[in-house]
Amino acid sequence: MKALQYVTVGAEPEVREIPTPEPGPGEVLLRVTAAGVCHSDDFVMNNPPEQFGIELPLTLGHEGAGQVTALGEGVRGIDIGTNVVVYGPWGCGNCWFCAQGQENYCSRAAELGIMPPGLGSPGAIAEYLIVDSPRHLVPIGDLDPVATVPLTDAGLTPYHAIKRSLDKIRPGSWTVVIGSGGLGHVAIQLLRYLSSTRIIALDVNDEKLEFARSVGAHEAVLSDDRAAGNVRKITGPAGASLVLDFVGFQPTIDTAMAVAGVDSDVTIVGIGDGKSAARVGFGISPYETTATAPYWGARAELIELIDLAHAGVLDIATERFSLDEAPEAYRRLAAGTLRGRAVVVP
Numbered sequence: 001m002k003a004l005q006y007v008t009v010g011a012e013p014e015v016r017e018i019p020t021p022e023p024g025p026g027e028v029l030l031r032v033t034a035a036g037v038c039h040s041d042d043f044v045m046n047n048p049p050e051q052f053g054i055e056l057p058l059t060l061g062h063e064g065a066g067q068v069t070a071l072g073e074g075v076r077g078i079d080i081g082t083n084v085v086v087y088g089p090w091g092c093g094n095c096w097f098c099a100q101g102q103e104n105y106c107s108r109a110a111e112l113g114i115m116p117p118g119l120g121s122p123g124a125i126a127e128y129l130i131v132d133s134p135r136h137l138v139p140i141g142d143l144d145p146v147a148t149v150p151l152t153d154a155g156l157t158p159y160h161a162i163k164r165s166l167d168k169i170r171p172g173s174w175t176v177v178i179g180s181g182g183l184g185h186v187a188i189q190l191l192r193y194l195s196s197t198r199i200i201a202l203d204v205n206d207e208k209l210e211f212a213r214s215v216g217a218h219e220a221v222l223s224d225d226r227a228a229g230n231v232r233k234i235t236g237p238a239g240a241s242l243v244l245d246f247v248g249f250q251p252t253i254d255t256a257m258a259v260a261g262v263d264s265d266v267t268i269v270g271i272g273d274g275k276s277a278a279r280v281g282f283g284i285s286p287y288e289t290t291a292t293a294p295y296w297g298a299r300a301e302l303i304e305l306i307d308l309a310h311a312g313v314l315d316i317a318t319e320r321f322s323l324d325e326a327p328e329a330y331r332r333l334a335a336g337t338l339r340g341r342a343v344v345v346p
């Protein structure tokens with residue numbers, strides 16, 4: 001089969017011919033119908049693979065959708081032919097966090113060598129994908145896999161980040177969304193649907209700001225060194241009740257902290273350079289402001305998102321690429337010229 005693989009550190013990923021996998025005991029084989037391209041892949045490919053315990057070559061893609069085509073020994077409860085999306089942050093299934101469905105915070109994954117597809121295990125940007133357990137599949141019925149696959153990360157990650165702060169975003173509040181790309185444009189739609197907060201989007205050029213407005217942002221502000229002051233002009237002295245930073249470099253984290261109001265949540269989702277940080281302390285941050293950095297989301301939250309997709313409340317912007325064009329999708333991602341999410345359709 002064809003697969004997009006990260007082969008050489010510092011080089012572009014390559015489309016390669018590799019053996020089609022067969023499901024082992026307990027595993028499920030999917031024929032991939034769609035796979036999303038995430039900015040985190042770019043971060044991973046620009047850092048030494050040892051840092052993440054990743055062995056090369058690695059098939060990329062941690063957002064996957066597919067049709068069940070073969071079941072490993074002992075697999076029950078899912079039928080061949082079912083259209084599914086894949087819950088990516090695989091865990092052990094048995095620890096306290098996994099028992100809550102929060103496999104993203106599995107306490108034993110590292111010790112057991114369990115890694116998400118595309119971030120250690122072979123990923124979804126390929127013709128076929130092995131999923132380690134039917135527990136990690138969510139049926140999508142007749143939903144379009146291309147429009148639905150971004151929900152597994154570009155949807156799930158902001159959904160989790162927003163849900164944990166729902167009590168903050170009361171009517172009359174302001175929420176600041178920094179970066180309206182793959183994750184950010186879904187975050188804006190989720191905020192509109194789940195709350196009556198007013199949204200200020202920040203991004204780097206007029207085209208991106210227009211995109212943010214088109215998906216529901218009430219205001220859009222250029223993300224430069226005057227951004228915090230310009231946001232404060234809109235929010236007034238109260239500042240923002242929630243700031244979601246989908247960039248995570250020092251300048252955006254500084255903006256996030258500068259626009260946060262008293263008793264607000266500052267949620268840093270973007271990985272940035274992996275070194276940037278928020279400063280919290282008396283007289284430095286607003287009183288009772290909480291800064292946090294969450295990772296992905298829970299299984300139940302993905303099921304909820306698929307239900308939202310069935311209800312038709314989300315309009316995910318996607319740009320399609322064939323498997324042969326997948327390297328180009330990563331070039332466009334790095335250049336910042338995508339509108340919404342790049343999705344590879346093998």
Ligand code: NAD
Nearest residue numbers: 039040179180181182183203223246269270271272295296
């Ligand atoms: P993306 O490239 O699709 O979107 C990023 C957006 O941020 C773009 O619209 C870009 O123009 C904008 N941007 C860039 N620099 C900016 C700046 N200085 N100010 C304001 N906007 C700026 O990326 P994505 O796939 O949506 O991922 C966003 C971030 O979230 C990445 O850092 C990614 O690694 C991270 N991520 C984290 C998690 C998690 O679990 N914490 C999960 C998925 C992705």
Ligand code: ZN
Nearest residue numbers: 038039040153
């Ligand atoms: Zn991701």
Ligand code: ZN
Nearest residue numbers: 092095098106
């Ligand atoms: Zn676990």
